[in-house]
Amino acid sequence: MPVEKIFWKDPYLTKLNAKVTSIDGNVITLDKSIFFAVSGGQDSDSGTIGAHRVIDARKVSLEILYTIEGPHTLQRGDEVLIEIDWEKRYRLMRLHFAAEIVLELMYRNYQHPVKIGANISVDKARIDFIWQGNISETFPLIEKKASLLIDSNLPIISEFSDSIREERYWEIEGFAKVACGGTHIRHTGEINTIRLKRNNIGKGKERIEIYLDPD
């Protein structure tokens, strides 16, 4: 059985007891976890497992391999406490969903431009597009429509589309339903206010940077 991903069921949980299911040097697996591993452009969490700092969290198929700082005396079957850096995770969740909204609004209002990259880190989110001209011309409309969605504090549904293959989606009724395996906030209002910034990353390529404002 691959790790049970509690970060999907309860993305607001910051501490959880789990069992070690395998150990290979400093790489361990767990029976369940709240510690998100980098996926879909969202950074991994920071934190500890059994008081050992996690230096890498990697998804391999449906399993997550955690590399902990050693030396350690952990054994298979041991119970360990997982603790995540909630401040970091919550910023990632808010920026991630801000990026989800901006992307959907770009698709719907500008003939589905081609996305060539995206990343969500703790200070900002970014989405890169194939785009002729200056993408900041879209910002007044996108910021206005994003604010409407955020200020309405709409509920965000996050569920499995396929529980065996662990495929997930988020949905805002009346707005969009999108495949994504990240961790999502429960209401749009948690984002607060966003600020968009343009970055020209090359000929015919434009980047939208998304910041939380106020921080």
Ligand SMILES: [Zn+2]
């Ligand atoms: Zn997502």
